[in-house]
Amino acid sequence: MASLQILATPTGIVTVRAQPWRLWMRFLMRTHLRDYTPGKQHHEKRRHRKYEAKSMFSLTIGRIHWKIHESSNPLENHILMPHSLFNEVPEDKLKHIIDAQQLHTAYRAAFQEAKRYQGRLNWESANGTEYLVSTRYDYGVRQRKSLGPRSDHTEEILRFHTERSAACRKLLEALTAKLEKQVKINRALRLGNVPPPVTKVLAQIENAGLARKIMTIGTNAMYAYACAASVTFADSIMATQDLDLLWDSRSKLRIASPDPKGLLGVIQRGDPSFMKIEGKPFTLVNNEGYQVDLIKRDEGYQHSEPGQIWANEEDFWAVKVHNMDWLLSAPRFEQIVISTNGGMATMTTVDPRAFGLFKVWLSEQKTRDAAKRRRDSAQATAIFRLIEEWLPQLSFEDIKTIPERIRVRARDI
Structure with a gap:
């Protein structure tokens, strides 16, 4: 397989040697090289860095992917075209994206917590005794469960469930309103x-x-x-x-x-x-x-x-x-x-x-x-x-x- 040798000078000029063509060319780099920091000292020392790629058709320097265009004309076989694989999200958008993701995480947690308390607790009589019965639908499946006869313990369960259910609904409603607003922000800022x-x-x-x-x-x-x-x-x-x-x-x-x-x-x-x-x-x-x-x-x-x-x-x-x-x-x-x-x-x-x-x-x-x-x-x-x-x-x-x-x-x- 053919190889490429890239010799980069501090001035940004890159020399490309491609085998088997044995031709040299120079072109101005349009992007930075990894580990390269420009400066007067580097210009004076005229240091060279070598990069090698196993394929004669493409190589990657930093975040830029360079492609070789093959042509019947040997002089054109050395033209390298930059192809960006990905681009960084601008800093001014990152904060808004993080805020949106955190809000969505909080909303999903509140949604799941509200689902835990969406069931109904009520007293039902059987053979002259009152029992606290839980009735809920879990992903379409109706589930009923007796939590025990009426006592201080079951009354405390009912009280806690009622308070917790109301608190979860209130939190979910508040986060739902914030999420609807955040969706508009996401769209406006193109996040x-x-x-x-x-x-x-x-x-x-x-x-x-x-x-x-x-x-x-x-x-x-x-x-x-x-x-x-x-x-x-x-x-x-x-x-x-x-x-x-x-x-x-x-x-x-x-x-x-x-x-x-x-x-x-x-x-x-x-x-x-x-x-x-x-x-x-x-x-x-x-x-x-x-x-x-x-x-x-x-x-x-x-x-x-x-x-x-x-x-x-x-x-x-x-x-x-x-x-x-x-x-x-x-x-x-x-x-x-x-x-x-x-x-x-x-x-x-x-x-x-x-x-x-x-x-x-x-x-x-x-x-x-x-x-x-x-x-x-x-x-x-x-x-x-x-x-x-x-x-x-x-x-x-x-x-x-x-x-x-x-x-x-x-x-x-």
Whole structure:
């Protein structure tokens, strides 16, 4: 494989030597080099720094990815074009984003606490004795439980429940009002870049108690990684019109459907325009053309797992995809994301290291569309650079669910 040698002088002039062409060229750097600090002393010493890349088609210096354009004219084969993999979020926006995320976290905590006390406690008589009975609906399942005969202890339980329930409702109402205001601020300041259908769907999945069973994969997962690192990826690798949801079907779901239409009804609570597509039982589409695909692992010849989250004729199905076990067994990654219309949601996805490695595998599948393979490769490169630059605490040695041959291949990227 050919190599590149980059000799950088303190004046910013870079000399490129490319084999096998054995030609030299000079061009003015448009970005800083890592570990380079300009100054008079450096100009006097005329120090050189050498950078090497294993590929003759691309290399990365700092946060800039340089691409070589190959041409039939040997003099044009050395032109390097800068391609930014990601850009940092401006400092003036970071504070507002952090405030918005903290408010959303407080709101979700209040929402869950209010749900704990949404049940009703009342006295019921049986055989001449009064009993304190708790009645509540937990994700669509009606639950009744006797807390014991009337006594000082059960009366104290009723008093505490009544006071706590009122306090939780009051707190939730206050945070809901603040959250509605924050959504307008998010939109006005353009704090988010996630497509609105994504946050609408994810918010309803979380409300239904499915956040631990359904996670986001595919291109949209990169919004979570970018938000965690306070950067934005280039639009060229982020454009998508579908949301891929991976359902963990390995264990039985113990939550009853909160909607008569199943998962379809849950999603329609966020966007009523979502509907099934004729001939595509695995896909939903809304009136803007945005799609939601439900995916599950291929359990092989056993065929012991259900094809729907809840058995329902009106609901849509999950399509089996090869090697989803790699992602299901990888660590989870959670991040609050903000959409372009200001809405927020908690995105549960796969660890960015596993995501990047899986994209490497996808990019090498000969049966996959060539354009998608190139995009898979670009996304893998972007994720690896992001981890190296902004998430260095994540070690690839901890990702054992992806085969070693793919992890070895990824080291060359």
